[in-house]
Amino acid sequence: MARPMPALLLTRPEDQSERFARQLGDAGPVVISPLLRIEPLSPDLPSARTLVLTSLRGAEAAARLNVPQGTPALCVGEATAEAARLAGLDARAAAGDAEALYYEILSLQPPTPLLHLRGRHARGDLARRLTEAGLPTEERIVYEQTPLPLSEEARRLLAGAEPVVVPLFSPRTAELLAAEGPFAAPLLVVAMSPAVAEAVVSLHPAQCRVAPHPSASDMLALTREVLERGRGSHASA
Known part of the structure; x- marks a missing residue:
């Protein structure tokens, strides 16, 4: 047994x-x-033609901060994409990590400027790397991660x-x-x-x-x- x-x-x-x-x-x-x-933050958001979302919390923040419905959102994985769709965004999922999302964005060449909504602690330095690759990207910290x-x-x-x-x-x-x-x-x-x-x-x-x-x-x-x-x-x- x-x-x-x-x-x-x-x-x-x-x-x-x-x-x-x-x-x-x-x-x-x-x-x-x-x-x-997780402690939500409410920064002012610049205008953006495409969102970059590396977490479910970023997708939730898009809804909380009144990102316009139908805004394209490139998401780290399917769970984040599902949350983005619930927020009314036009979401597409990458293969599950920030590096895969970076290369997905490069291949798609989405409309710019891009806006990365992220937590205080994030890996991949996406905004800088995307900007250096010719896709102007801003970022905003939309939640704290308190230990x-x-x-x-x-x-x-x-x-x-x-x-x-x-x-x-x-x-x-x-x-x-x-x-x-x-x-x-x-x-x-x-x-x-x-x-x-x-x-x-x-x-x-x-x-x-x-x-x-x-x-x-x-x-x-x-x-x-x-x-x-x-x-x-x-x-x-």
């Missing part, structure tokens, strides 16, 4: 963690301990002896988790990209799997696989 799945620790903001847990379905014990709090400590429940979980599955979606979240370690529990990390995996090397995870593509669907599938294998590896005689 197999024991229950290993515990699952989710560190994204609470709404995203709850949605991910629902999508997983029967995931066994789940602890949600956000390592970032949060692990909850007491998460600390107890990570102090135990049983494996803990930890999906990590960004290098920044991975860095924040690594700064809270080391942990006694064996970590089964599911990383959205090699950069995310690199950020938790100092934690010496028992296992670190990188999603085949940096997409929400691949993270969901790989997390489910790691959970199920973890349950199978604890089968009793």
